[in-house]
Amino acid sequence: MEDKRRILVIGTGDTKADELLFMRERIEAVGGVAVMMDVSVLGDPPYRPAHDKHAVAQAADTTIAAIVASGDENSAMTLMALGASRLARALYDQGEIDGFIGLGGTMGTDLALDVALALPLGVPKFVVSTIAYSHLLPPERIATDLMMILWAGGLYGLNSACKAVLSQASGAVVGAARAVVKPDQARPRIGMSSLGKSCLHYMVTLKPELEKRGYEVIVFHTTGMGGWALEAIAAQRGFVAVMDFSLQELANHLTGSVVSSGADRLENAGRQGIPQIVAPGAVDMVDFPTWQAVPTRFIERPYHAHNRLLASVTSDGETRREIARAIGEKLAAATGPTAFILPAGGIQQWDQDGEPLHEPDALTAFVDEMRLSVPANAELHEISGHINDAAFSAKALEIFDRWVAEGIVPRGAPAGRQAG
Structure with a gap:
């Protein structure tokens, strides 16, 4: 396990389980370890994540019940983004992850951008998004060393176009975690x-x-x-x-x-x-x-x-x-x-x-x-x-x-x- 890079995989497992599990399979196929974090709000994934939605809510100093009652989907996902960001940073600081990949449409991308900003320069960050490179993304939301790929065919379910994108992204983040030379602290x-x-x-x-x-x-x-x-x-x-x-x-x-x-x-x-x-x-x-x-x-x-x-x-x-x-x-x-x-x-x-x-x-x-x-x-x-x-x-x-x-x-x- 020492030479395997641990990749934090974040997404809504209640609606994107097939895609997330495919990414886990591809990460493991190229020698990585997928650490799954679920940021679902209403449902539950058909797999057991390493970090479930209750842990994410707790990291935001709240509960899933309170998030559901927060008012609307925007406020709910904003709270989940806060919890996911805090939890991801804690996992990195504790030496438990080597990189991060997030998956989503506008909702998942909104959350994933916050997670990427929470991680320091030199930690590989990859976002698979239906709005990659879009004018919807303001500069201040983009982490310094963020990598993105357009999630072609990613609206609903797996297909050959979607698999081509997800497999590239999965391999890329594992490769980045292996190859990265983190910033040198020797010189001011x-x-x-x-x-x-x-x-x-x-x-x-x-x-x-x-x-x-x-x-x-x-x-x-x-x-x-x-x-x-x-x-x-x-x-x-x-x-x-x-x-x-x-x-x-x-x-x-x-x-x-x-x-x-x-x-x-x-x-x-x-x-x-x-x-x-x-x-x-x-x-x-x-x-x-x-x-x-x-x-x-x-x-x-x-x-x-x-x-x-x-x-x-x-x-x-x-x-x-x-x-x-x-x-x-x-x-x-x-x-x-x-x-x-x-x-x-x-x-x-x-x-x-x-x-x-x-x-x-x-x-x-x-x-x-x-x-x-x-x-x-x-x-x-x-x-x-x-x-x-x-x-x-x-x-x-x-x-x-x-x-x-x-x-x-x-x-x-x-x-x-x-x-x-």
Whole structure:
């Protein structure tokens, strides 16, 4: 049993017994162990789960009878989701499971997403859902390392299409549990936001410099889900410091773009008191799907199609002032050390003289408003150059090194403790 990976299988056994038992069979066929958790409310499964619905209800500090009497199916499944999440986390903390797979339509998916969020980064999480990849799933409900597959043919009963999906998912979660290399805790972790090197490339300099100092640098691609992952890990105090230098997801949210990381972008590090150095990289751009029409508000603005998925426009000077004020409000709520670097010479590669998004008046409007908006609790460091200039990276390292010397940020791990 020592080399077998134990997979927590969650679903409503009263209505999905055939599918869940098929998944158990496939997990065991590839050398895993299925640990069944039943989240039924009204009925009972035709098998004995390791963790029944009464245990799930108890984990939510209630009973099945009280859940049935709670009012409607939404409130009932919300309570079951709370119990399943708590119980799953307890099982993981006690070393009793190595991965998780959930199954469902909208009800089961709603519950499974909460369970996935309760488990830390590095625990394989797989959701088989009739709404996988759907617009119904907001970014804040998706765990950092969640895997999903569309449950084709999964409305009612087993069929060949359904079996093909369920067998893939079952094998995938067992394989992930065997292959996973969990996050290394030897070096203190720094979270950094950025875009591709063609737009923002300070990480090319900063990452090796910070690694020399004994830190692990985790760079997040700020195209919606990347910023959400950064915020999620910060909310769990997963970083000793954050260098949040790419903020266009914040601009996206404020202007109504779907390429958003949620309303709490640029808030969680500050809320947790994590030292943060912030800069307004690419905050002048608003992203939207290339396959949709340009939003009416931006139809006259400069436009760039990055690929067939993602396109961008630039915001005008007044919108940039609104964004600057929003950044200031979020920084004002921080409870930890905060510094803001303001590159007056530009904030993304294509806003420079001779580039297609060069709009000096709009940039000036942003810079002027940003000077006024940085709150008293944050250090303001203005440089005359561009965010991609060497001077920007040098300023970030100067602030960081000072904070380390002052004990604000813990020192990096000695070379002997670093992962190979």
